[in-house]
Structures are given as structure tokens and as C-alpha cells.
Amino acid sequence: MNCSPGIHGQAGTMHGGCGCNCGCGSKKRTGQEGGKKGELSSSGRFHPVVGVYMITETLMELVLKRYGLNFEAGDCVMLSAGPYAQARPYSIASGIHDDHLRFLIRLVPEGQVTSFLKALKPGDTVFVSAPFGWFHPGVGLDAPFAFVATGTGIAPFLSYCRSYPERAPEYCLYGVRHLHDAWGADELARKTRLMLAVSREKRADVFYGRVTDLIPQIELQTGMHFFLCGLDTMIDEVADRLEARGVPAANIHWEVFFHAQPNQNEANCS
Structure with a gap:
């Protein structure tokens, strides 16, 4: 897997269950490498x-x-x-x-x-x-925040909600193709305001569409931060929509877990 965390508008190193080479990311957000790479420990x-x-x-x-x-x-x-x-x-x-x-x-x-x-x-x-990483959503943040994930990009957000139940995000937006893909949804719904989007299965009890379509439903708060994890195109679209609503780029943090374009390399993080 390749890590690609960062702040919207800046590049990072790729991380996630993607299918790409280390250091890549979406063309818009992560086309260039930015900052110092962490070194993976051999221990x-x-x-x-x-x-x-x-x-x-x-x-x-x-x-x-x-x-x-x-x-x-x-x-x-x-x-x-x-x-x-x-x-x-x-x-x-x-x-x-x-x-x-x-x-x-x-x-x-x-x-x-x-x-x-x-x-x-x-x-x-x-x-x-040994554990490593740059993307620590919500940890130590003294401001309201929300999570947006697609697919296995929910993993770091599950980790946070299991670690800090007393400091839950304002929202957790979770996009999957089918409802059975939404692993941990019931648990998240007990800990935060979960907004689930299913893109390839129409059900009366679940929003049908992409997770990006849920962004207008978020009630923004002053100084609110957003942590995005999952598909690169989702990260681009969500970041654009948040900025259009007045969220500063510095308050949008991301980590790419996979890419819209197929790649022959195995990289299945999370």
C-alpha cells in the first residue's frame, strides 16, 4: 500500500488500499510529492x-x-x-x-x-x-471535525471512534457500492452522526448515490476540519465542494486509499 496523506492543495505520500506506486496520488491533489517522507522501520x-x-x-x-x-x-x-x-x-x-x-x-x-x-x-x-503514519484524524484537535470515507478508507476512522468515543466527530460520511460493504456502519451509528451513501443498490432506508452528494447536508461550524480517506476522485470532489462552501483548504486533510484508474501493482492498504 502507498500512503498519501496531506492537506487539500498540498501533496503527500500515498497510503491506502489502492493499486498504485508509492508517492502517487490523484492528479489534482497528489500529483507531486510534498514534505518529507516517513521512513518505514524494518523492525x-x-x-x-x-x-x-x-x-x-x-x-x-x-x-x-x-x-x-x-x-x-x-x-x-x-x-x-x-x-x-x-x-x-x-x-x-x-x-x-x-x-x-x-x-x-x-x-x-x-x-x-x-x-x-x-x-x-x-x-x-x-x-x-512497527507502526507508522502521518494521517491521525481528529487526534488532539481542539475544533469540530468530520470524517468522509469510501470503502476501506473507513479503517482509520473506525480506529479513531474506537479510541476516543468521548470526542466523536460531528459527522461521518461513508460511501460504499453495496450496503453489505459498509463494514462497521452499525458501530459508527452508535458513536457519531453517520450518513451512509450506497451507489449501486437502491434501498428505501439508505441514501442512494455517491458520498459527495451528502456534502450539502452537512451543517458547517466555525473552524470545522474535514478528514477524507478513500478514493482519489472522491477526495478531489469533496474538497472542491467544501471549499465552495467556504471551508479553508488548510482545514481539509486527506489520505488516498485507492485510485479510480486501475493499476497492475498490488497495494491494498487498510
Whole structure:
């Protein structure tokens, strides 16, 4: 996975369950690299598998024993079969006080790492790197804020809501193709004002359309910050709509998890 966090209008390094090479991003927001890249640590250890849970044919949750690993909401780790095996970064979906490490993983056809992860059984082990990351949504922020996610881009927001339930975002906008893709929606609805958008399934009880179409329904507050995570085109469109409503660019933060254009490289973060 490649990390691409940043502030709207500035570039970052790519992170997410995308399918692109490190350092890339949407052409508009992340076409150039900005700031100093973090260095991935080669340190790590093997963590036993607690369970692998198939959510849909292309989406799964991986649960590992934590072994005291310290991380902040929004951090990710490299997962692999061993310290010298092919590895990919994945965003941690667990809360900072949880007993286990949880990952929401989009399966990539013929992907080397996701094929390894899908085949795991309880008691098997996964090599987990030291946590790293630049995108820590809402952490330590003394201002109102909201989350906007598509697909597995919900992972860092699940981590935040599980870590800081007393400091919930004003809104969490969550876009998926089908309702069964909305992993964690019930939990989020109990912790914040969840606005769910389903783009390829018409239902009477759920908004039909793209998550970008929900932006006009947000009641803006003075000094409000927005954290965007997921598809690059969503990030561009949401940022444009927020700026059109008067939100300063400096208050719009993002992390790309995947790209609208297909790519042959496996990069399935979160």
C-alpha cells in the first residue's frame, strides 16, 4: 500500500488500499510529492492470527493478537509472511486500547500479499512492522471535525471512534457500492452522526448515490476540519465542494486509499 496523506492543495505520500506506486496520488491533489517522507522501520515481530472473517467476496477482516503494540489512530503497519517477504501496508482499524489488531482488507485478484492473508488460519502468524503514519484524524484537535470515507478508507476512522468515543466527530460520511460493504456502519451509528451513501443498490432506508452528494447536508461550524480517506476522485470532489462552501483548504486533510484508474501493482492498504 502507498500512503498519501496531506492537506487539500498540498501533496503527500500515498497510503491506502489502492493499486498504485508509492508517492502517487490523484492528479489534482497528489500529483507531486510534498514534505518529507516517513521512513518505514524494518523492525517488527510475528503476531498470531485470531481469525480471518470474510465480509464479502472481496472484503475481509483480519484479527491478530496485539502483543502490546503501541499505535495511534490512523497509523498503519506492513503485513507480510516474514521480515524479508513481500509486504504491503494496512491501516489499523482497532482502537488504541483494544486487545487485538484489526484490519479491513480489500482483496486484490492474484495479489501476493492479500492471497497470503486470505489463506491464514487461527494460530498462523503474520509479520507486523512497527507502526507508522502521518494521517491521525481528529487526534488532539481542539475544533469540530468530520470524517468522509469510501470503502476501506473507513479503517482509520473506525480506529479513531474506537479510541476516543468521548470526542466523536460531528459527522461521518461513508460511501460504499453495496450496503453489505459498509463494514462497521452499525458501530459508527452508535458513536457519531453517520450518513451512509450506497451507489449501486437502491434501498428505501439508505441514501442512494455517491458520498459527495451528502456534502450539502452537512451543517458547517466555525473552524470545522474535514478528514477524507478513500478514493482519489472522491477526495478531489469533496474538497472542491467544501471549499465552495467556504471551508479553508488548510482545514481539509486527506489520505488516498485507492485510485479510480486501475493499476497492475498490488497495494491494498487498510
